[in-house]
Amino acid sequence: MKLNTKNFGEIEINEGDIIYFPEGLPAFEAINKFVLLGNMEEDTPFCWLQSVERGELAFVVVDPRAVKPDYEADVSDDDIKLLEIEGDSRVLIYSIVVIPEDISKMTANLQAPILINTRNNKAKQVVLQNSRYSIRHFIAEETGGGK
Template identity: 40%
Template sequence: MNIETKFLGQTEIKEEEILTFEYGLPGFPELQKFVLLSLDADLPLAVLQSTDEAQVGFVVAYPFVFKKDYTFEISDEDKEDLRIANEEDVVAYSIVTLKESFPGSTLNLLAPVIINSAKKLGKQIILQDNAAYPLRFPIGSLEGSAK
């Protein structure tokens, strides 16, 4: 099936790639169907795109590339919502706030997007220890962060 996207124009997706966010995302509770679209195979970035609303898409990043010691616990309630049975099925992303130059962009480490890849379920959670990670973590240069 084809969908219109915010950043990539019209894109073909497969039905089995669609992720369900039962509670939507903060600010978009009515949008529950999203897909992850790769931006560049060499970058740890993707687009979390609504399948229902072309203008709702978020650049997301694999946060561990930029903050190697990033770690958090998923609450029992969130595990239940996401039907997590195996830790290997869990993938975490951070929403990126893009700036004019990429090194000036930031990651939201306070509220990761958690995906259960086996069940195709997603949820953005707010970490309980609010002081541990910032809402706007500076990305810096990708080359410098990856070393």
């Protein structure tokens, strides 16, 4: 399937790689289909969550454990049920990254991670019940880039 994107031009995606957000993302509730772009084997922990429905919409995402190694997502039973997470499910966790003009002030939203059940490609951005994480966690603080 061909997809026209703002950041990557025209790309070919496999329909089986489409991630479905039943509830969309906050502020983008009507947009339900995304794909992850970027080589997960490269040295960078970052990749793109690209909308299939709107080529101009894409988010930089990162595994929050790359930013905060002791990161834990305490997910509600309702979210587990919505995503159909079971004992054999493999769940990917990503945080949306904001990259300002001054890259040393780059932040990750650790309070509201995106969970992806790889067994059925269902996903949701969840708001964690605990308050130990910030929606604007400075990445440079953890990686030593801000020192």
